[in-house]
Amino acid sequence: MSVAEDIKALVRLQLGIASVEADQVLTEDLGAVSADILNIVVAIEDKYDIEIEESALADARTVADLIGLVESGK
């Protein structure tokens, strides 16, 4: 699977929802609160064995932003 598909699957699992699209905003569209976003980031770090910088995190609003974080960090 591509990174994009993997991240979407990961977000579905973390938020317990059936469908996630790349252009969706984590908070407004998917109902994530700050703790959920932090948990998503930890799951991404665990999955890819990478470290995401806190400064990059503040800009991650959409699912696509998360995909971008992984693709640029790999």
Place this chain on the structure above:
Amino acid sequence: MPAPDVSTLIELLEYRARHSPARMAFEFGGNSVTYEALWRHVNRFAAHLVSLQAARGDRVAILMPNGPDFFFAFYGAQRAGAIPVPLYPELGPERIVSYAGQCGARIIFLGAGLDDERAGKLRQACSDGELVVTVPEDVVVSDCNIAFPDISSSDTAFIQYTSGSTGDPKGVVISHDNLLTNIRQMVEAMRITTEDIFVSWLPVHHDMGLILKTMVPFYLGLDLHLLETDLNHTSAWLKAIEAHKATFTASPDFGYRLCLRQIRDPSRFDLTSLRMAVNAAEPVRRTTIEAFERAFGLRNVVTPAYGLAEATVGVSCWPPGRPIKTDSHGNVSAGRPFNGISVAIVENGEPAETGLVGEIAVKSTALPHGYFDNDTANQALFWRSDHILTGDLGYIDEEGDLFIAGRKKNIIILSGRTIYSREVEEIADGVPPVRRAAAVGIDRKRLEGEQIYVFAEMRPSAVGTTEKREATVRSIVGAIFRQLGVRPGRVYLVKPRTIPLTDNGKVRHAHLRQAYLDGTLVGEGRILFPDY
């Protein structure tokens, strides 16, 4: 205005309404509510409850977010002689009905316009007519001149639930005397005066937000600026501190950590009016205090404190304005117990020597009698009949300062909110493919802090494909979210016989946590899904 000599909270509010009616009781969302208005609405809500046939001692569940209605309903219930039971407002309908059953509440107050869909579902769930769901908009009363019952200091002021487990519910029964005694203890130890200005976003349905941050201001008649609880936007908190020149605020450690993450440019905020920012209700990190004070140019302002609902709320705090004290393990001292409170460290039923870690036991002039309708839990709660066992581990150093070093009870502290492992497990166990689930709090010492980790053993027939596994995890997360209003940090599907049990079949939470953190679970291939 000096603190009045009152014996109940109702007497306190009546006193304030009579002697300083035009004074602001609190401000919320730009609107201030005077003591006159507060008292009028409290009486209106009380009359409404009487019209619903609420009798003396009846429990009234209240699910309301921060805002004026919460206080009207909470004190309205007390005024009517009933017992308010504040609950987390995001609970799902099934959970609300379950709590109502545990405390025997017949009347449930929901926030107005909070969530019509949820109110509808709840009304449906209560359609047998036994439960009455009411919202502030329903409160229409023509005659508030009812003779309400007299309330005495030993009467129950409210029930504070710390666990909604159906098998082991824990609602602490707190009296007016408990509250006023603990309020006076905190006022003295934290040197709170009528000159202080409070800002708070802490949820009012929970002990620190309710007692320290709203009852203390009412008691002293000082300014309280109350905010919504919105951890996605901590800037609102900091803006309010600056705008109102607040001197006193409080938060679990998580709140201060989130500020550091969300606020790019701390120099935009002037927090120098702050005299004290209490850090309590979850483990205090030295690194948080240092980073927060450095970022906002503060010195000796963030102050560790310790407490729990079983002791009303406050037990100890570090002396205001003094540099914090840490030990060689990085534990931060929570200071000394307030006047009227003493702490013992108990190991194997006996007092431990100075400096040795054991379970923290608390004796206090503000000690409640225990949990509502749970004899088994009450028997386990007390030590030598006059101390409560807190379930927290700690020690007292040579200078008499208390350090919290860990936890004995199976709870998860999520941004200051206590959730018992068992509550989460009961929900996960109800998801069909799950044979047995265990929930532990995992703190990886990072920004997100302690989180719920669920380990679910599957029925052998249900192990299934990746799609099925994903669907099971989503069902578990969804069920926990619907009922508790929070999502776990991670849900793992694990092989049968992965969850360590005692001889009599109880989950060994500490062993499970350790096996996850030291990599044993992954190393032994116990985790089926997901692969991270």
